[in-house]
Amino acid sequence: MGATNGNINGTGTIRRTIGRRIAVMIAALAMTCTAVFAADAVRVIPTADAAAKVSANVDGGSLNPDGDTAVELSGSGFQSVQGGFGGIYVLFGWVNDPSGGSWRPSQGGITGQDYRYMPDDENNPAGYDVFVAFPGDSTASAANGGQIASDGTWHATITVPGAKFTSYDRSNNPTEVDCTAVQCGIITIGAHGVVNATNETFTPLSFAAAQQTATQNDSGDDSSAADAKKTADDAAAKAKAAAEAKKKAAAEAAAKKKAQAAAAANEPQTAAEEKTMSTQVPTLGIAGWLIVAAIIVLGIAIIVLAAGVGGYLAAKSLLLGVSPAALDKEIAKRERKAEDVRAREALKSAKRKRRQYQRLLKEQGRADQAQSLVEDAPLPIPTPRQDGGRNGDPAAATQATQVIPPVTEASAGGGAGTPAGAASVAGTAAGTAAGMATGTVAGTATGIRGFFTRHSGGAADKEGQQ
Amino acid sequence: MSIAIQLPWNTVHRTPTMPNPGDRVLELVDVGVSIGERRILDGVNLDVRAGEVLSLVGPNGAGKSTLLNAITGDVPLSDGEITLFGLPALSWDATELAMRRSVLLQSVDVTFPFSVDDIVRMGRSPWEGTAEEMDDDMIVESAMTMTEVMPLADRVYTSLSGGERGRAAFSRVLAQAAPILLLDEPTAAMDIKHQEMLMRIGREYAAAGCAVVVIVHALDAAAAWSDRVALLEHGRLRAVGTPEEVFTSTMLSDVYQCPIEVLPHPGGGLIILPKRPAITRHVYGEHHGFPDAARANLARLSGLSGQGVS
Numbered sequence: 019m020g021a022t023n024g025n026i027n028g029t030g031t032i033r034r035t036i037g038r039r040i041a042v043m044i045a046a047l048a049m050t051c052t053a054v055f056a057a058d059a060v061r062v063i064p065t066a067d068a069a070a071k072v073s074a075n076v077d078g079g080s081l082n083p084d085g086d087t088a089v090e091l092s093g094s095g096f097q098s099v100q101g102g103f104g105g106i107y108v109l110f111g112w113v114n115d116p117s118g119g120s121w122r123p124s125q126g127g128i129t130g131q132d133y134r135y136m137p138d139d140e141n142n143p144a145g146y147d148v149f150v151a152f153p154g155d156s157t158a159s160a161a162n163g164g165q166i167a168s169d170g171t172w173h174a175t176i177t178v179p180g181a182k183f184t185s186y187d188r189s190n191n192p193t194e195v196d197c198t199a200v201q202c203g204i205i206t207i208g209a210h211g212v213v214n215a216t217n218e219t220f221t222p223l224s225f226a227a228a229q230q231t232a233t234q235n236d237s238g239d240d241s242s243a244a245d246a247k248k249t250a251d252d253a254a255a256k257a258k259a260a261a262e263a264k265k266k267a268a269a270e271a272a273a274k275k276k277a278q279a280a281a282a283a284n285e286p287q288t289a290a291e292e293k294t295m296s297t298q299v300p301t302l303g304i305a306g307w308l309i310v311a312a313i314i315v316l317g318i319a320i321i322v323l324a325a326g327v328g329g330y331l332a333a334k335s336l337l338l339g340v341s342p343a344a345l346d347k348e349i350a351k352r353e354r355k356a357e358d359v360r361a362r363e364a365l366k367s368a369k370r371k372r373r374q375y376q377r378l379l380k381e382q383g384r385a386d387q388a389q390s391l392v393e394d395a396p397l398p399i400p401t402p403r404q405d406g407g408r409n410g411d412p413a414a415a416t417q418a419t420q421v422i423p424p425v426t427e428a429s430a431g432g433g434a435g436t437p438a439g440a441a442s443v444a445g446t447a448a449g450t451a452a453g454m455a456t457g458t459v460a461g462t463a464t465g466i467r468g469f470f471t472r473h474s475g476g477a478a479d480k481e482g483q484q
Numbered sequence: 485m486s487i488a489i490q491l492p493w494n495t496v497h498r499t500p501t502m503p504n505p506g507d508r509v510l511e512l513v514d515v516g517v518s519i520g521e522r523r524i525l526d527g528v529n530l531d532v533r534a535g536e537v538l539s540l541v542g543p544n545g546a547g548k549s550t551l552l553n554a555i556t557g558d559v560p561l562s563d564g565e566i567t568l569f570g571l572p573a574l575s576w577d578a579t580e581l582a583m584r585r586s587v588l589l590q591s592v593d594v595t596f597p598f599s600v601d602d603i604v605r606m607g608r609s610p611w612e613g614t615a616e617e618m619d620d621d622m623i624v625e626s627a628m629t630m631t632e633v634m635p636l637a638d639r640v641y642t643s644l645s646g647g648e649r650g651r652a653a654f655s656r657v658l659a660q661a662a663p664i665l666l667l668d669e670p671t672a673a674m675d676i677k678h679q680e681m682l683m684r685i686g687r688e689y690a691a692a693g694c695a696v697v698v699i700v701h702a703l704d705a706a707a708a709w710s711d712r713v714a715l716l717e718h719g720r721l722r723a724v725g726t727p728e729e730v731f732t733s734t735m736l737s738d739v740y741q742c743p744i745e746v747l748p749h750p751g752g753g754l755i756i757l758p759k760r761p762a763i764t765r766h767v768y769g770e771h772h773g774f775p776d777a778a779r780a781n782l783a784r785l786s787g788l789s790g791q792g793v794s
Contacts, residue, residue, distance in 0.1 A: 342575045350498075350575035358496040465502045466661045467619060469692035474626030 068171070070095040072108075074220040083181035085196060086144070088221070091204060092173045097216040098152060098166040104210035105151035106217045110161055110178050111135025111185065112195050112202045113220050123207055124215035125430035130187020132197050135205055136179050137186060151210055158212065166263055176204065181225045198225055242480045493677035494529045497579045499614060500569065500663055502693060505535030509664055509695050510555065510569075510585075515564035517547075517719075520605045524550045524721045528564070534663065537687055539706035542716035542736055543740050549590065551716065552668050556587050556699070568664075582610035588667045592653040594641045595611050600652045601637045607659035616661070627659040630685055632678070648674035654682060658689070665689055667698040671705070683709040703744075707731055707754040715739060727754060 070093060077088040091108060113121035129135070143162060150172045151161035163174030181197040195202070203222035208214030247417065283405040302310065338345050355435040414424040491709070505511050506679045510532035524553040525547045531537055540548045553559040553564060557573055565574045568584060576584065586607070593604065604627060608620045630683045633653045636644065641652060648720050650673045652678045657665065671679040679702070687709055706713050707727035715722040715730050723730045730756055736744040744758035 248774075301692070343572070346572045346575035350571070350577070354496050357498055361496070436665075454555055465693035466663070469689060470623045470661070472627040473630045476620055 037365060054129070070206070070217055070219050072206060073328035074221060075224060076205060076223070076397070080180050081181075081223060083225045085180055087178045087180075088145075089176050089178055089204070090173070091148075092171065093150075093219075094168075094169075094171045095164075095207065096166050096170040096172060096206075097214060100168065100169050101154035102152040102212075103155060104157065104208060104212045105149060105155055105161060105166060106172075106206045106208045106214070108148035108150060108174055108176055108207040109135035109207070110146060110202065110223075111183075111205050112197065112200050116201060116203070116222060117217075122215065122218040123213050124218055128188065130185060130189075130191065130193060132206060132276040134187075134193055136195075143177065148174045148182050150174055151209070153344050178223070179389060179446050229377050231310055298413055317455070489710060497577065497583065497610075497614075500580075500584050501614075502705060503534035503663055505568075505693055506534075507534045508532070509534050510697075511550075511567040512555070513565045513567070514553075515554055515557055516562050517550055519550075519559075520560040523719055528719075528721050530697045530714060530721065530724065531542045532664065532697055534695045535690055535693055536712060537690045537698065537710040539713045540697065540716060541701070541703060541706050542722075543712055547719040548716055549668055550719075552666055552697070552699060553589075555666060556585070557581070579610050581661065581712070582662070584662055585664035585666055586657045586662040588657040588665075589672050590668045590672065592649065597640045597642055598697060599637070600633055600639055600641055600644070600655075601628075603641050603652055604633070605660050607656040607661075607734075609662065610662075616627055621763040622691035623661055625661050627655045631655040631658065632681070635758065639727065642708070647675060651672050651678060651682075654685075658685070663694045664694045665694060665698075667696070669699050669701065671700060685698045703756045704729065704754065708750065733755060 072091055072093045075090040075092075077090065081089070089110075093106075093108075096106065111134050113127075115121050115132070119125060122125040123129075127133055136146045138144055145162070148160045148163035150163035151158040153164050153165050153168065155161070155165075163176075164172060166172045181202075183195055183197075184192045185195050186192055201222050201224075203220055206217055206219045208217055242349060250414045487509070488549050497527050499641060504651060506533050512528055512530040515525055515528040516529075520743055525626075530551075536588070540551060544550050550559055554561060555573075567614060568576060570583070573581070588607075598606075601624075604624050607627070608617070608624065611620070633648070633652050633655050636648060636652065641649065644652060650670060652669055654667070658666070659714060667686070670682055674682065683698075683705055686696045690711070698710070712725060713730050714724045715735070723735060723737055731746055733744060735744045736746065736756070745757045745759055747755040747757070749755050
């Protein structure tokens with residue numbers, strides 16, 4: 019009972035653990051569902067102002083096309099999510115569709131293609147890119163632009179690098195952007211890859227100074243045209259050098275930024291998920307990947323094994339179909355197996371018969387003993403054993419032959435002797451068992467064996483005569 | 485129902501059942517053998533029955549040995565089928581085949597210096613692990629006594645003469661105790677006494693319920709000792725039947741391309757002689773007759789022959 023109880027308990031615990039697992043799975047499912055709903059809810063939250071706005075105050079009145087210019091920015095009408103993940107990136111760059119808004123990440127805009135911005139060196143930021151965090155954001159420490167106040171306003175200073183810069187797309191391919199040719203401005207987008215349509219703005223800024231210098235140059239002294247040209251060339255060369263240097267720095271910066279962004283995405287992952295409930299690509303740990311790899315390997319192994327077994331069976335059946343010799347061999351193999359089984363069964367049945375017979379003998383002996391006790395009560399010593407043996411001996415011999423038809427010489431010789439019948443019977447049974455195990459050898463033996471026995475004796479006699 | 489897993493090195497061999505006299509133990513149906521371009525055997529139909537001595541006779545190159553090799557499986561058949569104990573010869577494994585037929589080839593070469601006793605004992609190897617193994621000593625002793633190799637038992641096989649080797653090899657084949665005995669010219673190197681001894685043993689072996697197939701060149705021995713003879717010519721079976729049916733003067737003369745006379749023996753059986761011209765002798769050397777010695781020898785010989793016939 020205890021064992022069965024234990025069993026039941028065992029299955030119970032198994033069931034319980036399975037149940038727990040299922041519960042966990044359901045919970046996980048529910049969590050993802052709520053996460054999705056929550057994300058929707060976040061999007062639906064109405065903002066304080068109808069639209070986000072950024073006003074810029076250019077330091078010195080105009081943007082310097084050849085060097086850094088600090089621009090004070092203040093935003094309003096932005097969505098501020100208390101404890102939300104990220105915030106906004108404030109960038110200087112170009113968008114392909116300022117009025118339509120198809121550049122917006124929320125509309126499917128892609129960096130490097132639909133909008134391009136001046137990258138910054140994250141290790142040694144020059145202030146080209148500004149991160150304004152949500153209040154309570156886990157990455158707020160990295161925010162160089164402060165926080166978005168709960169009323170949706172923020173203040174930050176961005177450095178505009180000049181009229182020409184190199185932007186990088188997601189594949190790190192560089193693209194030159196010339197803000198004297200295209201309309202650049204201040205871009206705000208959701209930070210850390212969290213798309214936020216409310217916080218996507220573009221505020222155009224023009225390089226008035228560049229136009230001025232250009233006009234100045236244009237309307238400058240004609241007498242020093244050559245000089246002017248020279249200075250222009252110099253300026254161009256300088257600009258080129260500067261651009262190259264920047265390019266280099268920017269490339270490094272982009273690479274580093276990418277790495278850091280990746281790191282940032284990994285580290286606060288769980289916290290971020292809980293806080294913002296935003297949907298992110300689930301990353302598996304090492305164990306997870308190992309499990310996935312194991313599953314793949316197992317699957318391949320099963321497929322290969324199945325193909326191998328199937329191929330073997332197909333080849334075999336084909337061979338058996340094609341070659342009658344192979345079929346014969348297969349049939350012979352099966353016959354051999356069947357014969358082996360038959361031999362085993364014969365051995366088993368012989369053993370069983372022997373046991374039966376022994377039991378019978380014992381019971382007979384007991385009955386005889388009882389009878390002799392009753393009948394020959396006055397006799398002093400009944401010697402039941404000998405009596406039983408004498409009484410049972412002919413019967414035993416006949417029964418032995420009845421039970422096991424082929425009586426071997428050993429049993430025939432042993433049967434005549436006085437020792438207990440059981441022993442001789444055991445001998446008989448063993449003999450027959452051996453005979454049966456080797457098939458119908460007994461028949462073969464008599465013919466050929468007789469031939470040999472006759473000759474071994476006869477020849478010996480003949481030699482003796484000679 | 486128990487499932488027995490068989491290991492390849494531990495297979496069960498089907499032991500043979502002793503055939504009844506007249507049972508078809510070996511059957512050849514339309515057997516053909518080609519070696520290269522040459523057709524050695526063509527459309528041979530033959531059945532070998534238990535309890536019978538069947539002699540294969542025919543001129544040189546008629547395909548007698550090839551037929552025997554085809555039966556043993558040493559030569560692949562190009563067509564036809566050979567059935568052993570009712571099953572295709574291919575369905576038996578080597579040990580099972582060895583339990584069923586023993587083969588004496590024309591020449592038995594042994595590379596290593598085994599003693600004759602060892603050689604004869606090798607004949608018992610198929611029965612290893614069966615109940616028959618119990619009889620090994622008796623059978624080996626009996627086989628050696630029968631073939632009169634007992635005195636050679638401790639000698640090294642390679643030191644024996646051709647006839648002695650023949651007897652030792654025959655003794656080994658006998659010790660195999662298989663229901664089919666296949667002998668390829670067993671009497672080739674033997675003297676007349678041992679030739680007769682061997683054929684007598686073959687007959688007794690057949691009488692014990694086995695089938696004996698023997699290739700012989702001596703037509704009179706074939707006629708005297710065999711129940712049936714099969715006459716081969718150019719790879720085809722010319723005739724099969726009792727010696728009286730097959731060995732006619734015309735048939736033998738035709739097959740052997742040589743005039744042969746067949747006469748009935750007054751004591752039963754056949755006398756087969758090539759037709760020979762009476763020659764005139766030219767005697768130049770010494771010639772002595774020893775009449776008394778010859779008479780004594782004759783008396784001894786008659787005693788021996790009486791023993792042989794018994």
